[in-house]
Amino acid sequence: LDGSARHSNWDLADTLLEEMAKQGVERSNFTVSIIIKMWSKRGNLDKAFETIYEALKAPQALTENSAKRYAGPNIDAQVGSCIVGACIHNRDPMRALQVFQDMKTWPSFDGPDANTYGAMICGMAKHGHVLEAVEIAEEACVTLRSAYDRKMINSSALMQLFRALRASGALQEHGPRLSAKLRGAGMVVEDHWLRA
Numbered sequence: 001l002d003g004s005a006r007h008s009n010w011d012l013a014d015t016l017l018e019e020m021a022k023q024g025v026e027r028s029n030f031t032v033s034i035i036i037k038m039w040s041k042r043g044n045l046d047k048a049f050e051t052i053y054e055a056l057k058a059p060q061a062l063t064e065n066s067a068k069r070y071a072g073p074n075i076d077a078q079v080g081s082c083i084v085g086a087c088i089h090n091r092d093p094m095r096a097l098q099v100f101q102d103m104k105t106w107p108s109f110d111g112p113d114a115n116t117y118g119a120m121i122c123g124m125a126k127h128g129h130v131l132e133a134v135e136i137a138e139e140a141c142v143t144l145r146s147a148y149d150r151k152m153i154n155s156s157a158l159m160q161l162f163r164a165l166r167a168s169g170a171l172q173e174h175g176p177r178l179s180a181k182l183r184g185a186g187m188v189v190e191d192h193w194l195r196a
């Protein structure tokens with residue numbers, strides 16, 4: 001499936017998806033991520049979201065006892081990052097923002113990771129939603145600081161944000177405070193990013 005999606009072999013991808021459904025193959029997070037990327041590449045965000053919603057559903061064949069213990073599927077951060085990336089790729093930053101907020105409520109989801117935050121920051125900044133990107137970056141300072149793995153946002157996403165702040169004329173107002181928060185969270189902010 002991954003190879004057919006990467007090489008845009010949609011007929012093979014569709015056949016594989018049909019066969020997986022017929023055989024009752026359970027989708028792993030890796031498979032869900034591939035399917036989301038495939039629908040993104042095909043320009044069909046609705047199908048990408050259908051994939052997420054299907055993955056979030058509880059299994060149909062739960063017994064009464066297992067249903068009480070069931071906390072929902074374990075969707076990982078890669079899946080979250082993929083759906084955000086699909087929205088940004090398809091030039092729908094507001095849908096990315098909505099799913100970014102929604103994913104924080106998904107059962108058994110640890111929350112957005114550094115890659116997801118980076119994609120959101122870069123995508124929102126690139127599409128002219130600079131203040132939303134600033135808010136997301138500030139949230140990341142708090143959220144990622146307390147994260148177990150302590151991964152940092154990619155510096156290219158942060159650079160994109162500071163460029164967008166400069167282009168929008170909001171660098172002087174938001175740049176110093178944001179850079180202090182980012183640096184306080186251990187992220188790299190180059191001094192030249194703050195020059196008007």
